[in-house]
Amino acid sequence: MDCFRRKLGLIPISLASRATRAPWKPRARLAPLRFKSAVASADEALPAAPLEPPGIVLREYQEECIQSVLDHLSQGHKRLGISLATGAGKTVIFTQLIGRIPPRDGKNDKALILVHRRELVEQAARHCRLAYPDRTVEIEMGNTVATGHGDIIIASVRSLTSKDRIEKFNPAHFKLVLVDEAHHIVAPTYRTVLAHFGLNEASSNSPVLVGVSATFSRFDGLKLGAAIDHIVYHKDYMDMIDEKWLSNAVFTTVRSEADLTKVRKDKFGDFAVGALSEAVNTDKTNDITVRAWLANAEGRKSTLVFCVDLAHTKELTAKFRSLGIDARYITSQTPKDIRDEQLNSFKNLEYPVLLNCGLFTEGTDIPNIDCVVLARPTRSRNLLIQMIGRGLRLFPGKKDCHIIDMVATLETGVISTPTLFGLHPDELLEKTTMKDLKDKKEDETHHQEKPGSELPASYAEDPAQAGDIKLTFTKYDTIYDLIGDMRSDKHIRSLSRYAWVRVDEHKYILSGSMGWLTIARESKSPEEREGPEYHWTVHHVMQYGSSLKTKKFARPRLIATTEGFEAAIRAADTFAAAEFEERYISARQPWRQQPATPAQVERLNKAKIRDGKIQATDMTRGQAADIITKLRHGGKKRFARQMKERQAVVNRARAVEDLKRRTEVKVGPLEN
Numbered sequence: 001m002d003c004f005r006r007k008l009g010l011i012p013i014s015l016a017s018r019a020t021r022a023p024w025k026p027r028a029r030l031a032p033l034r035f036k037s038a039v040a041s042a043d044e045a046l047p048a049a050p051l052e053p054p055g056i057v058l059r060e061y062q063e064e065c066i067q068s069v070l071d072h073l074s075q076g077h078k079r080l081g082i083s084l085a086t087g088a089g090k091t092v093i094f095t096q097l098i099g100r101i102p103p104r105d106g107k108n109d110k111a112l113i114l115v116h117r118r119e120l121v122e123q124a125a126r127h128c129r130l131a132y133p134d135r136t137v138e139i140e141m142g143n144t145v146a147t148g149h150g151d152i153i154i155a156s157v158r159s160l161t162s163k164d165r166i167e168k169f170n171p172a173h174f175k176l177v178l179v180d181e182a183h184h185i186v187a188p189t190y191r192t193v194l195a196h197f198g199l200n201e202a203s204s205n206s207p208v209l210v211g212v213s214a215t216f217s218r219f220d221g222l223k224l225g226a227a228i229d230h231i232v233y234h235k236d237y238m239d240m241i242d243e244k245w246l247s248n249a250v251f252t253t254v255r256s257e258a259d260l261t262k263v264r265k266d267k268f269g270d271f272a273v274g275a276l277s278e279a280v281n282t283d284k285t286n287d288i289t290v291r292a293w294l295a296n297a298e299g300r301k302s303t304l305v306f307c308v309d310l311a312h313t314k315e316l317t318a319k320f321r322s323l324g325i326d327a328r329y330i331t332s333q334t335p336k337d338i339r340d341e342q343l344n345s346f347k348n349l350e351y352p353v354l355l356n357c358g359l360f361t362e363g364t365d366i367p368n369i370d371c372v373v374l375a376r377p378t379r380s381r382n383l384l385i386q387m388i389g390r391g392l393r394l395f396p397g398k399k400d401c402h403i404i405d406m407v408a409t410l411e412t413g414v415i416s417t418p419t420l421f422g423l424h425p426d427e428l429l430e431k432t433t434m435k436d437l438k439d440k441k442e443d444e445t446h447h448q449e450k451p452g453s454e455l456p457a458s459y460a461e462d463p464a465q466a467g468d469i470k471l472t473f474t475k476y477d478t479i480y481d482l483i484g485d486m487r488s489d490k491h492i493r494s495l496s497r498y499a500w501v502r503v504d505e506h507k508y509i510l511s512g513s514m515g516w517l518t519i520a521r522e523s524k525s526p527e528e529r530e531g532p533e534y535h536w537t538v539h540h541v542m543q544y545g546s547s548l549k550t551k552k553f554a555r556p557r558l559i560a561t562t563e564g565f566e567a568a569i570r571a572a573d574t575f576a577a578a579e580f581e582e583r584y585i586s587a588r589q590p591w592r593q594q595p596a597t598p599a600q601v602e603r604l605n606k607a608k609i610r611d612g613k614i615q616a617t618d619m620t621r622g623q624a625a626d627i628i629t630k631l632r633h634g635g636k637k638r639f640a641r642q643m644k645e646r647q648a649v650v651n652r653a654r655a656v657e658d659l660k661r662r663t664e665v666k667v668g669p670l671e672n
Helices: 002-008 015-020 060-074 090-100 118-131 188-196 237-242 273-280 283-296 310-322 336-347 381-389 434-438 457-461 479-484 565-579 598-607 621-634 636-662
Strands: 079-084 110-115 137-140 152-156 174-179 208-213 230-235 248-255 303-306 327-330 353-356 371-374 400-407 501-504 507-512 515-523 534-544 557-562
Touching (some): 060 079, 090 174, 090 208, 110 118, 118 137, 273 310, 310 327, 327 336, 534 565, 557 565, 598 621
Parallel strands (some): 079 230, 110 152, 174 208, 248 400, 303 353
Antiparallel strands (some): 507 515, 534 557
């Protein structure tokens, strides 16, 4: 036994040791977080317009969208909304509408593009100057002041509504008002602009109003029908991905353990930023976030991390950098020259992790992003979609974008990736694709067992599988596993390749053909009680005999004692690899994806773990094995308690569904 322990090298697995196994190889010297640079002003940075307008080939859906706008205009509707996923090319549609909507009264041909961020102003100006080199494009933003005589005006809503700057724009000269990120359109500043142009109410004597948004709903409950009469076109992320206009996405959820139960809500119903930061910006939660990235970001070159506020951004950046990861941050307080340089370096793949708070949720084009970490919990479906959308643009060599969602406590109504797609809020995902979510009825050929992997029928009685600790991952190959999975406790397989099952809060079982291993947290004896109050033990129970009549079990034998949970897993796995047969204990065996066996179904139905009969198609063979192990080692009372807790979560999920129904987007007229 001592020889075995020496072989194990039983030392706790530290973050540093995990970092050495991380897919990202840290540089010997990290780049400083500040740089000196000289960057041109907003106007100087804009490219000069070509002598000839470039040829633009519209995507099929872009032409459909434009035609839908023109059709509704011909019917007399003038306040229209377009619902397009981020990356659909709304700026292209904007610029095309400027040329294709006829002048008002046959002579007034000016257009206004209204946005709320500097980056959106510059982006719109670039496109318009390229598309219309013979027209005058002017900017109204900050210290840049338009004359009022330009053909196309791109304006920041804040600047336009400050003092009397809006007065120089004669409403009668404008045929078209375009509003980017139009879910903001009922905010007071926007209503001021709409009032100036006679658009606060439907009128025949006004310019055409077209608002575009990827999230055409308001979390605060204000009705968009006060400003927009019809949604004339809708194309969401699922459609865009199916048609190969956007990159695919895969999702992993990670339990951050952040407690949001005491975080107050702001006036819009989302979490108040200050209180949210206090709950999320802790050393423990930041540590879990970085560990989640290390465990999941293999092969990812450009990760964008969404944080709560400046303090959270700085602390989380420091946590990344403490592990040798070249992470940098940008916030609204970052000077423009530094912001531009850091952003350009990130776009050029010069460093792997960029953190921000509140900057990149809307209107930012960084197509190389192939991983997004959602470290900012939210109750807003719109905000979640905006953050996910940052990683869905196409980019050469980019296969997909990995969304790592740091899910906090769900009791507070937090919107997470599973709830976004109509799944149970306790479902935990890993590498589950959008296509899987949509095509869940596709033939489940991936569940078929490979030849030669058959196990003895008796093994249906002695199964095994997963549990959780504080850092909780769940691995799925496809959405079929996700939807068919009844368990809410999963994590240990992110640390082990074996099929461990949590049978109590701090107890795990790995079953083989001739016995099982136990990992359990136990209190230290008084003489041992230096440092932590608890330690972890690994025990082996050996089985003698193979039939039900001859089965006997030896007393539990202590294999190892460790201070940390991960060290206990390593000890147990090393022992299991030497003593157990791989086909019985591996979590990746093909037999686990087969339908449940008749013996398993019979046993589960005898246990009466739910109302109604369980069918073989209700779960896989591995899932059934896991539940049987839980019943054998944890007892039916524990299972009943879990089901009660599960029902409570279902009730919370219904509340989330009610919230989602309020934010659904449908083509057609809007209510006032």
